[in-house]
Amino acid sequence: MRSIRTYNAISQKGLVLFPEAQYKVDSVVGEPDAIMLRSHNLHQETFTDSVKAIARCGAGVNNIPVEECTKQGIVVFNTPGANANAVKELVLGGMLLASRNLLDAASFSQLLDTNLESGEFNKKVEGGKKKFVGSELAGKTLGVIGLGAIGANIAHAALALGMKVVGYDPVLSVEAAWRLSSDVERADNLPSLLARCDYVTLHVPANEHTKNMLNAENLEQAKRGLVLLNFARGSVVEEAAVLAELESDRIAKYVCDFPSPALMDRDDVILLPHLGASTGEAEDNCAEMAARQLMDFLENGNIQNSVNFPNLRLERSEGYRITFANDNVPAVLSGVLALLSEMNINVIDMLNKSRGEVAYTILDVADQPTDELLAAIEAFEHVSHVNTF
Numbered sequence: 001m002r003s004i005r006t007y008n009a010i011s012q013k014g015l016v017l018f019p020e021a022q023y024k025v026d027s028v029v030g031e032p033d034a035i036m037l038r039s040h041n042l043h044q045e046t047f048t049d050s051v052k053a054i055a056r057c058g059a060g061v062n063n064i065p066v067e068e069c070t071k072q073g074i075v076v077f078n079t080p081g082a083n084a085n086a087v088k089e090l091v092l093g094g095m096l097l098a099s100r101n102l103l104d105a106a107s108f109s110q111l112l113d114t115n116l117e118s119g120e121f122n123k124k125v126e127g128g129k130k131k132f133v134g135s136e137l138a139g140k141t142l143g144v145i146g147l148g149a150i151g152a153n154i155a156h157a158a159l160a161l162g163m164k165v166v167g168y169d170p171v172l173s174v175e176a177a178w179r180l181s182s183d184v185e186r187a188d189n190l191p192s193l194l195a196r197c198d199y200v201t202l203h204v205p206a207n208e209h210t211k212n213m214l215n216a217e218n219l220e221q222a223k224r225g226l227v228l229l230n231f232a233r234g235s236v237v238e239e240a241a242v243l244a245e246l247e248s249d250r251i252a253k254y255v256c257d258f259p260s261p262a263l264m265d266r267d268d269v270i271l272l273p274h275l276g277a278s279t280g281e282a283e284d285n286c287a288e289m290a291a292r293q294l295m296d297f298l299e300n301g302n303i304q305n306s307v308n309f310p311n312l313r314l315e316r317s318e319g320y321r322i323t324f325a326n327d328n329v330p331a332v333l334s335g336v337l338a339l340l341s342e343m344n345i346n347v348i349d350m351l352n353k354s355r356g357e358v359a360y361t362i363l364d365v366a367d368q369p370t371d372e373l374l375a376a377i378e379a380f381e382h383v384s385h386v387n388t389f
Contacts, residue, residue: 001021001022001023001024002022002023002024002033002034002298003023003024003025003029003031003032003033003034004018004023004024004025004029004032004033004034004035004036004294005026005027005028005029005032005034005035005036006025006026006027006035006036006037007027007035007036007037007038007040007042008037008038008039008040008057009038010036010037010038010057010287011057011280011283011284011286011287011288012287013284013287013288014036014057014284014286014287014288014289014290014291015287015291017288017291017292017295018291018295023295030048031048031050032048032050032051033050033051033052033053033298034051034052034053034054034055034294034297034298035047035051035053035054035055036054036055036057036287036290036291036294037054037055037056037057037063038056038057038058038283038286039058039063040063041063042054042063042064042065043063043064043065047069047072047074051072051074052073052074052075052297052298052385052387053074053075053076053077053294053297053298054069054074054075054076054077055076055077055078055079055290055291055293055294056076056077056078056079056290057079057082057283057286057287057289057290058078058079058082058083058277058286059078059079059080059081059082059083059150059205060078060205060206060233061076061078061205061307062205062206062207062233064076066307066308067308069308070308070309070358073325073384073385075297075303075306075308075309076306076307076308076309077290077293077294077297077303077304077305077306077307078305078307079285079286079289079290079293079305080148080149080305081148081149081150082282082285082286082288082289083150083276083277083279083282083285083286084149084150084153085153085281085282086276086277086278086279086281086282087150087153087154087203087231087276087277087282088150088153088154088157090231090257090272090275090276091154091201091229091231092154092157092158092161094201094229094231094255094270094272095137095142095199095201095227095229095255096137097255097270098199098227098229098252098253098255098270099134099135099136099137099227100132100134100135101132101133101134103270104131104132104267105129105132108128108131108132109125109128112124112125112128137158137161137162137163137199138161138162138163139162139163139164140163140164140198140199141163141164141165141166141196141197141198141199142154142155142158142163142164142165142166142197142198142199142200142201143165143166143167143168143187143193143194143196143197143199143200143201144158144165144166144167144168144184144200144201144203145167145168145169145190145193145200145201145202145203145204145213145214146168146169146202146203146204146232147167147168147169147172147176147177147180147184147203148169148176148203149176149179150203151167151169151201151203152176152179152180154201154203155167155180155181155184156181159181159183159184163199164185165183165184165185166184166185166186166187166193166196166197167180167184167185167186167187167193168186168187168188168189168190168193190213190214190218190221191218191221192221194214194218194219194221194222194223194226195221195222195223196223197222197223197226198223198225198226198227199226199227199228199229200222200226200227200228200229201229201230201231202214202229202230202231202232202236202237203231203232204232204236205232205233206232206233206235206236210232210233210235210236211235211236212235212236212237212238212241213236213237214228214236214237214238214241214242215238215241216238216240216241216244219238219241219242219245219250219251220245220250222245222250222251224249224250225249225250225252226245226250226251226252227251227252227253227254227255228242228251228253228254228255229254229255229256230254230255230256230257230258231257231276233258234256234258234260237256239260239262239263240262242254243262243263246266246268246269251268252268253268253269253270254268254269254270255269255270255272256269256270256271256272257272257273257274257275257276258274259271259272259273289305293305296313299389300314300316300321300389301314301321301323301362301387301389302314302362303360308355308358309325309355309358309360310353310354310355310358310359310360311353311355312351312352312353312360312362313351314349314350314351314362314364316364317348317349317364318348318364318366319348319364319365319366319367320364320365320366320367320368320369320388320389321362321363321364321365321388321389322362322363322364322365322369322374322377322386322387322388322389323360323361323362323363323385323386323387323388323389324336324360324361324377324378324383324384324385324386324387325358325359325360325361325383325384325385326358326359326360326361326382326383326384327357327358327359327382328354328355328356328357328358328359329382332359332380332381332382332383333352333359333361335380335381336361336363336377336380336383339376339377339380340363340365340373343373343376345365345366345367345369345373346365346366346367347363347364347365347366348364348365348366349363349364350362350363350364369388374386374388
């Protein structure tokens with residue numbers, strides 16, 4: 001029986017996908033085959049040799065020591081796109097909050113004197129609304145930084161609202177490009193996007209490449225009156241630079257899902273408590289995707305939506321399956337295949353792929369692998385984490 005250790009409150013819609021006869025799933029498993037979590041911080045954890053995979057129910061993996069996991073051969077999964085609709089709707093809400101002064105207008109209405117006569121009360125209402133005149137989104141230009149599942153959804157929603165959309169993504173995948181409407185214009189760099197846009201929203205992961213992605217240097221190029229929305233991570237924006245541009249009125253409003261003390265008590269900042277994926281639907285979608293990915297890996301060796309290993313999937317046919325990881329150096333695969341040939345093992349099907357310094361291979365063979373065969377593959381130079389299914 002395989003075991004899954006859970007952290008955080010994982011949606012039951014995901015957990016019930018694990019067959020009870022084949023999986024033990026709880027928060028106290030001592031030596032799990034895999035870990036499933038949401039926001040729990042694993043950076044101080046020590047992983048037992050039994051752990052083969054970690055699945056994050058969400059897109060960001062900054063709470064997981066990915067580099068260390070790679071060294072230990074632990075495949076780290078995330079669930080890109082599972083919460084895309086939730087974030088998209090929140091970003092649209094953020095734009096409307098900023099453009100129509102909805103928070104201030106709501107506060108004004110709540111503070112109206114209920115003891116006034118009907119006529120005087122209505123007069124206060126009509127007189128007060130003049131202070132909250134806003135602007136419409138239609139006809140404005142939205143800049144989308146990061147055109148993955150979330151960014152693409154937002155771009156398409158903005159087009160449907162009558163906005164113009166400019167996108168920027170230096171690492172746009174072919175798959176993501178196919179999903180993107182041809183009506184989304186492409187910016188060559190951040191300064192050119194910032195100079196053109198009335199609204200800018202960020203949807204990139206938090207890593208060493210995106211830290212302070214928006215900073216003092218490029219924010220100086222922003223169109224005056226910019227509304228900046230950050231529903232990615234706090235670290236992708238240089239906070240001091242944003243505050244400076246708010247003071248200069250170059251940035252008119254900053255809508256942020258990551259509050260900090262420096263951003264508090266400002267009329268030009270709208271703070272939300274990290275609500276990006278906080279819907280029941282998003283939590284269900286993420287848990288279901290994470291569970292399916294873990295089961296496909298533990299039962300078939302397939303890898304989908306990994307952030308540190310190659311993504312590859314081979315349909316099961318006849319025979320038996322062997323998988324192994326190896327350092328991405330020449331002659332490893334040919335050496336293993338030669339070893340199989342020497343042991344008279346027929347390969348039915350095969351898939352191999354590399355990612356950075358790591359390579360991963362799936363082999364379907366005609367005969368059931370013996371302990372001798374598996375040990376011989378594991379002993380091959382640069383090979384590790386041999387499994388059979």
